[in-house]
Amino acid sequence: MNLRLLLAAALACTLAACASDPFDAARKKDTAEAYQQFLREHPNEPGDEAARERLAQLRFKEARQAHTALAYKRFLEDFPASEHADDAEKLLEGLRFGAAEQANTISAYEEFLREQPDGAHATQARTALEALCWTAAQKAPDAASMKAFLARFPGSSHKAEATRVFDDRAFAEAKTEGNAGVLGYLDHASDGAHREEARALLYGQQAEAVAAGGDLAEAYQLAARVHGPARAALLDRLAHQELIEVAANLDPTSLAALAQRQPQVAAQALALAREMKRDPKLPTLRAQLPHLDPAAFGRPADELVHALEAPDPRDRWEAAEELGELGAMAAYDKLLDVAADSAFEEVRVRAFLALQKLAARTGQQAMAVHARERLEKLRKMASGPRMFLKIALVEELAGMKNPARADYRKCLRGDGEDQLALRRLLELEPPGFERAVFARRLATTLEQLSKDHARDGGDPPLLAARWYCGALHDATAAQGALDALPPQVVANAPEDIPSFRERARTVLAEIKARFDDAEDSARVEKPGFTGCEQDGVRARMQEGVSARLVAVSAIAAAGSKLSRYPLQRAALRDPSPEVRAAAAKALGNEAVPVAQKGR
Secondary structure, three states: OOHHHHHHHHHHHHHHHHHOOHHHHHHHHOOHHHHHHHHHHOOOOOOHHHHHHHHHHHHHHHHHHHOOHHHHHHHHHHOOOOOOHHHHHHHHHHHHHHHHHHHOOHHHHHHHHHHOOOOOOHHHHHHHHHHHHHHHHHHOOOHHHHHHHHHHOOOOOOHHHHHHHHHHHHHHHHHHOHHHHHHHHHHHOOOOOOHHHHHHHHHHHHHHHHHHOOOHHHHHHHHOOOOOHHHHHHHHHHHHHHHHHHHOOOOHHHHHHHHHHOHHHHHHHHHHHHHHHHOOOHHHHHHHHHHHOHHHHOOOHHHHHHHOOOOOHHHHHHHHHHHHHHOOHHHHHHHHHHHHHOOOHHHHHHHHHHHHHHHHHHOHHHHHHHHHHHHHHHHHHOOOHHHHHHHHHHHHHOOOHHHHHHHHHHOOOOOOOOHHHHHHHHHHOOOOHHHHHHHHHHHHHHHHHHHHHHHHHOOOHHHHHHHHHHHHHHHHHHHHHHHOOOHHHHHHOOOHHHHHHHHHHHHHHHHHHHHHHHHHHHHHHOOOOOOOOOOOOHHHHHHHHHHHHHHHHHHHHOOOHHHHHHHHHHHHHOOOHHHHHHHHHHHHHHOOOHHHOOO
């Protein structure tokens, strides 16, 4: 075959190959489907890059024609590196922003910014979002809404106004929550515009609480710290409280003296003095007043405070109990020290129980006021478990249960577990597994302490008996807490709870045996020894309660308008809840003192 024929054959073969080239076939059709088919059936062959590029061009053209967010989104998912990706991203953002503008809602702009946080319209969207949030915060009545706005837009042009509105709302809400709310405002609003007003309100509330407790001299000292119009209104209320206090003594002469020094109540005091002189029941009523005095049924408070340091721990815990029964608020700080620092658990527990009685008599609002100054001082000194225990005790007595739980837990760190903190946690923790853990910890702590006290011959019999008295009550409380767990808690910890209970029972049995031995030894060593369970206070105090209940009935039955004055004092300040309830029932709707009505 000559050369010309060979060249012709080669050319024919080349033309035939070209005619069967898949890419050329796709290119001739020039459709998205053709290029997709080529790429699917002939991956990694010559022409694939050109096919992808042309496919992207065609798909972008289709997306432009559809001009929907979905079309652009699908294009970007399929061709993220295409030369048209930037254009598609801008068009998609424009559509999304347009939709957000049309909706003009907070959620629409939030959704846009989640999807396009750095887009060309992001600043515009944030400005629109801030405007809508500002409008919403202004319309909302609560402080939390404005606080949320400030947190979300710290650089807002509305910051100054938002701060002012938040402060106004926060203070308004604080006032509706009583002492605790005002205290919270002072604690958290360091730059608040209402701080002076809050302090005045707080001093006023504290003054009224102190006056209700009978200490009018301190109440007037607190009132002197209140400035402005609030002071006159407060002094007026305190004068009415003093009128009730003086009237409760049923003494016309004292009422006349009150009229001389308190012009606000002069007319009422003189009218009441005349009424007393005319009332034939006055002698009968006055004869009951000594029986209505709690102090008539116990030792003097100063003697009891001194007894808190008596050599025999039993004398100490009985003094603490009696102070609580008598409502001796003046002993609060001393009882707090004893509860935190005594080496004898029974003394500590009785001191705390006495503090609880004082708190119940004083009222939670007043206790919250009393707590603030104490907590400020204690927190400055807080450096160890004992100080945290004092803080927790004050918090619990003021009704601040959650902070108290947190601070009681701080008393469990370090070398030892504080027994009183564990006892309080048994009361404050919900009846779940955590309470079971605290009960077990109390039992194991008692077990170790019992061994320590028995080492090297142990304590002298009297002191050993007194120490084991408290340990026995703690061990009983631990077992009681475990036995009282709800069935579901037990079911959720089938391996732990039975072992906890067994450990607590073993510890209780051991401590009971050592307690019995200690008391037997003390009886031998000290003739006339009085045991742990022999109560020298409760029966005597109950006699006083019974006598005061009789006096309340007698005063109520006298049929005199003057009866309400001694009954009001009993309803407000008697340390016994039974007497307070009986006096309040006898008063009916007059149970609230005049100074506290109309607020």
